[in-house]
Amino acid sequence: MNAEMIKFLAVGLTGSIGLLGPALGLGLIGYATVTALGRNPEARGAILTNMILVAALTEAVGIYALIVSIILAMVA
């Protein structure tokens, strides 16, 4: 196992493990949104607005992982 291999492993693992959390989070957001919509279809507008806001916040965490792995791939 040489340095190059470890670097690529690090890049891949940063991306994949870092994306586990946001993936789980997005799933939970979708689940909660659909549940809320089922219970209270009139509040569709408010629910969707909040969903998009929170989904983008969650997605940003995945983007952090992406940045870290890109930096690793480029610099390290």
Next chain:
Amino acid sequence: MSRRGCGLIGLVVLILFIVGLAGGAIGQGMGIDLLPQVLKVPSLEIESFFSGEAIFWREGFLPITNTLIASWVTILVATLFAFAATRKMKIIPGRLQGLVEMAMEMLINFIESVAGHKNGRRFLPVVATIFIFVMFNAYLALLPIYGPGIHVTLHDKIETRDAGTVVELMVHPIVEKEDEVIAVIQTADGAREEVKSHQTGEIEYIVEEEGRVEAGDTVAVMVGETDNGTAIVAPVAGTVVKLELQRRIEESEQPVAKIDTGTGEPVIVNSPKDKLGELEYDVARGQVVSADDEIAVLTSAPPFLRSASTDINMTLAMALLAVIFIELMGLTGRGFKHYISEYINVGELFRGMKLFFTGKIVDGLMASVTGVINVIIGGLEFISHMTRMVSFAFRLFGNMTAGEILVLSATFLIPWIMAMPFYGLELLIGFIQALIFGGLTLVFASIAVGHGSEEH
């Protein structure tokens, strides 16, 4: 539109898709290579990831980067747009005025629904500015005149024309001339065929010496003009007496620096032949160099405009503005005492100490412990306020950069058609990120103001 028109457009899209699939990176990987060199989509190489590249540059002044110019363009476009919409205001609005009024109304409603009427009106200017600026940045960056921060290199395959044995490989890794012989192949009838390069750049051999090749086999792959840059080295030892501080080399063999060897005429160092681009100096005036020291690096010119949000300096500046705005709102909205007690919360600790020293030891100890916890919580609060800045900056930067890379990768894999859905996605992302940046500033600011009024 008529059915025939739709069908025609569908057909054109399908043809473009098939041609793109065959000619792009995927097609090339499968061995189909039908596009001429000019139309080939270059491969990706990330050049300056975190910030823009300087376009105008003078020693001692702020370098003007392409992202900075892009942000000026955004300001200009947004201002002109607002001016055009409000120039001739009517009671019954026209189309443009109607659009802007509608957008403004939606913004105001959104802000007031979060922060309430009074605070909402106070927050409106900053929050709406952030929203509009981020959105215009994102949308303008989708125009074709904006270049990517990702460097463009041309991959080129060099192929044999005849089958035979490879008898000689010119093992220079860097090809400096077009039409340089890079391999010699002996064909079955004894003729020697030279394989030449089409361009300059770095070369990677696929075949081995003494190996067999068939006609049309790839001998080597060239990466044209890799932008590690061309180093300009000092021909002699001496002191650098003059640097021609021009940033961009637009003609071949321009003077770059002057070196005084101490004996007679200073030596003028020229930029390399047939190389144009951006110059970056590694030495300063008056520095002593020895022969073969690197004076400057010449890289090819960056794009003139690049999406402003893909520069970390830009997003960090905006995050700084947002955080200062939030803290200022907290300070003015709740008064200095309440504002500062959020961070430096020593009241409970002092109370506990007082109780402790006046004899109520158990009560005093309890209150002191709570007080210490309060102090730590105050510190954590401060840190969490400051980390907002980092997350603001990186969220926008990351999303915009990721979008840029996404569109480029799609263009690279299957040219033309594949990128179109991603442009649609980028329109959505641009809007949402603007909403997030503005919305979070708004939410944090209204929390900072609101806390106090609840406690009173």
